[in-house]
Amino acid sequence: MRIVYVIGTRPNFVKTAPVIAALRKRLPDGRHTIVHTGQHYDRAMSEVFFEELGVPAPDYMLEVGSGSHAVQTARTMERLEPVLEEERPDLVMVPGDVNSTLAAVLTAIKMQIPVAHIESGLRSFDRTMPEEINRIVADEFSERLFLHSEEAIANLRAEGIAKERMHFVGNTMIDTLVALEERFRVADSAAKLGVEAGDYVLVTLHRPALVDGELLPETVHRLAQLAREMPVVFPVHPRTRKMMEAVESEHPGLLLSEPLGYVDFLSLIADAGAVLTDSGGIQEETTYLGIPCFTLRANTERPVTIRAGTNTLLGLDPAAIARIPAALAKRPAQRPEPPPFWDGRASERIAETIAAL
Numbered sequence: 001m002r003i004v005y006v007i008g009t010r011p012n013f014v015k016t017a018p019v020i021a022a023l024r025k026r027l028p029d030g031r032h033t034i035v036h037t038g039q040h041y042d043r044a045m046s047e048v049f050f051e052e053l054g055v056p057a058p059d060y061m062l063e064v065g066s067g068s069h070a071v072q073t074a075r076t077m078e079r080l081e082p083v084l085e086e087e088r089p090d091l092v093m094v095p096g097d098v099n100s101t102l103a104a105v106l107t108a109i110k111m112q113i114p115v116a117h118i119e120s121g122l123r124s125f126d127r128t129m130p131e132e133i134n135r136i137v138a139d140e141f142s143e144r145l146f147l148h149s150e151e152a153i154a155n156l157r158a159e160g161i162a163k164e165r166m167h168f169v170g171n172t173m174i175d176t177l178v179a180l181e182e183r184f185r186v187a188d189s190a191a192k193l194g195v196e197a198g199d200y201v202l203v204t205l206h207r208p209a210l211v212d213g214e215l216l217p218e219t220v221h222r223l224a225q226l227a228r229e230m231p232v233v234f235p236v237h238p239r240t241r242k243m244m245e246a247v248e249s250e251h252p253g254l255l256l257s258e259p260l261g262y263v264d265f266l267s268l269i270a271d272a273g274a275v276l277t278d279s280g281g282i283q284e285e286t287t288y289l290g291i292p293c294f295t296l297r298a299n300t301e302r303p304v305t306i307r308a309g310t311n312t313l314l315g316l317d318p319a320a321i322a323r324i325p326a327a328l329a330k331r332p333a334q335r336p337e338p339p340p341f342w343d344g345r346a347s348e349r350i351a352e353t354i355a356a357l
């Protein structure tokens, strides 16, 4: 069997690394080809992850870089088509919901190459989010859908997707977390940043709805207020860094850093008193680790994390940051049962399913 894996962004690498490893093990005689679209290209957003996750170097680098949605998607399609012509795979595997995912699905399906989608069935029901469009297209056109939580079944059924295409395997991002647990438990990244375990709020923000407009200065101002009560550690995504520089945002008292490697970042989550984010994956990692998470968004495509009790949706409202200390004081200490199949073995299930095709 010939499989082409198309990945392009930081979360893609985390979700796909264990799937590539499991399939290489299960199908040692298969051809496993890795295509890096280059949507993320800074060393801290890309290479570091290949190294830490033990992903083999990509066979093809498309180097599409940044651009508008149309430019990024079109450039990826244009550069991926000849690769798929040459490789003529039996299957193209794509993770998640980024522009690289969308472009790979459209390119492959028009060449009549079957696609498998990792992390299928998530829905925020908010079509102003670029990722929601990407998810819907990826699920509609992928032949094999690998679901990461039970709610995906109803979401896909509502779109008329046949259950024969669905495989509920669990969350591959948690596979990576479990595989790295021995390393991040001893990494003590908090000490390296001069904060104490259990005592700080870890912040990540990068979504356009929050960082590309007028909410960003207000958010940074609210974070600076929070920093008077507890240390605020904020590794800054390049998109956010650019926007902060553009508005000459002041950030007194915040511990800003460059984007971190994954082991250091997981160590910071595991030792945090709380996490404030607009990321999707971090809502999941905090659920698995039992860390209180506050999500600065109007909605989430991962309601399973809210039901688990770890995640609180604050709304797209920077003023809500002020509620965090009181919410933490009231919160009972607990590490909930992780959702079904968030157990470190989702990738093995994917490999078994594909090997049986």
Ligand code: UD1
Binding pocket: 009, 010, 011, 039, 040, 041, 042, 045, 066, 067, 097, 098, 099, 100, 130, 131, 206, 237, 238, 239, 240, 242, 280
């Ligand atoms: C993308 C995904 C988002 C995902 C996020 C994870 C889409 C539509 N969005 O958002 O769903 O949660 O990745 O990080 O696919 N930049 C750099 N260096 C890099 C990459 C980006 O400086 O290595 C800067 C550029 O200014 C670029 C901007 O960040 O224009 C945005 O990058 P882009 O890939 O378009 O989207 P993300 O915000 O990273």
